[in-house]
Amino acid sequence: MTRYEPAIDLDAIEAIDSHVHIEVDGHGRSSLPPDLQDAASRYFRADGPRPDLDGVAAYYRERRMAAVVFTVDATTNLGQAPISSAEIAEGAARNNDVLIPFGSVDPNRPDALDEMRRLLEDHGVRGFKFHPTVQGFDPGEERFHDVYALLQDAGVPALFHTGQTGIGAGMPGGRGLRLALSNPMLLDGVAAAFPTLQIVMAHPSVPWQDEALSVATHKHSTWIDLSGWSPKYFPAELVRHANSLLRDRVLFGSDFPLLTPDRWMRDAEAVGLFKPEVVPGIMKDNAARLLGLS
Numbered sequence: 091m092t093r094y095e096p097a098i099d100l101d102a103i104e105a106i107d108s109h110v111h112i113e114v115d116g117h118g119r120s121s122l123p124p125d126l127q128d129a130a131s132r133y134f135r136a137d138g139p140r141p142d143l144d145g146v147a148a149y150y151r152e153r154r155m156a157a158v159v160f161t162v163d164a165t166t167n168l169g170q171a172p173i174s175s176a177e178i179a180e181g182a183a184r185n186n187d188v189l190i191p192f193g194s195v196d197p198n199r200p201d202a203l204d205e206m207r208r209l210l211e212d213h214g215v216r217g218f219k220f221h222p223t224v225q226g227f228d229p230g231e232e233r234f235h236d237v238y239a240l241l242q243d244a245g246v247p248a249l250f251h252t253g254q255t256g257i258g259a260g261m262p263g264g265r266g267l268r269l270a271l272s273n274p275m276l277l278d279g280v281a282a283a284f285p286t287l288q289i290v291m292a293h294p295s296v297p298w299q300d301e302a303l304s305v306a307t308h309k310h311s312t313w314i315d316l317s318g319w320s321p322k323y324f325p326a327e328l329v330r331h332a333n334s335l336l337r338d339r340v341l342f343g344s345d346f347p348l349l350t351p352d353r354w355m356r357d358a359e360a361v362g363l364f365k366p367e368v369v370p371g372i373m374k375d376n377a378a379r380l381l382g383l384s
Contacts, residue, residue, distance in 0.1 A: 092183040094191055094214035098156050098383055103188070106377040107150065107351050109249075109292055109317035109343030110157040113140045115173045116181075121161045123170050126257055126265060133256035134348040141347070143178060147185035155351060158343075158381070160192035160219040160249075165199060167226030172196075179213035190381060192217040192249060197227050197234050206237070210244050216381055217241075221251040222271035223258075230276040238284045247288040247380060249315070250277060252302060253295035256348070274302040281309035288380060292343065293318040299325045306336055313380060316372070317343030321358040329363045337368045341377050 163172035182191035193209035295302035378384040
């Protein structure tokens with residue numbers, strides 16, 4: 091077992107993609123049940139390849155980018171064993187010039203804290219990914235405070251999906267997945283109770299963009315990543331805050347493989363949303379600071 095240690099040369103890369111899914115492991119197993127995977131592909135109109143971790147590393151190395159990589163452990167809600175976060179960390183250790191591993195542990199699991207400690211101590215993960223809608227939990231409930239205390243003590247960020255999700259979209263009843271669990275306002279109490287825990291609210295948080303901006307402007311331990319949506323469709327208030335009040339806490343992210351960094355950057359350049367002086371922070375410098383790389 092090799093414990094991950096980063097070896098990223100910030101001068102050699104042009105960007106850090108803060109939101110990259112590993113959807114297929116080295117054994118060809120998917121992170122989602124087949125029906126959910128097919129529905130997500132239809133929603134995002136993404137029928138392209140889903141490379142394994144070494145393929146993802148090669149993809150980002152070719153683009154002179156680093157990438158935060160993770161899966162989502164939703165064992166109790168989806169009834170499917172997740173891709174191994176330990177294997178993701180092992181793969182990131184093989185590719186530590188471009189990859190940064192986050193762990194994912196279903197917070198509903200009775201052994202969640204033990205598994206998180208193992209990923210931190212034995213495998214060196216640099217943060218944790220949560221998807222309240224897919225994992226089926228309310229992140230504001232006090233019963234999850236031990237999880238947040240562990241992350242705060244470890245000094246690693248917590249990345250939360252927020253807003254609408256394509257997972258389950260168009261399926262009967264959305265396959266039982268509840269959008270309201272991903273309202274960013276549920277994270278306000280977490281940020282209040284754990285003031286040094288760095289919380290990333292992933293994606294434009296439609297339909298709760300104003301809530302996300304309110305939390306981020308009030309709690310300066312919170313961040314916003316810009317993944318999952320083409321910049322052509324970013325809400326105007328999000329762009330305004332990224333260019334001003336939140337310029338130091340906004341992160342480039344794609345949502346690869348469902349949205350590629352190539353498309354994100356092409357669309358961002360076409361619409362010219364961001365002031366030239368904020369672009370270096372959004373694309374690389376803010377993430378480097380958050381992740382302890384600078």
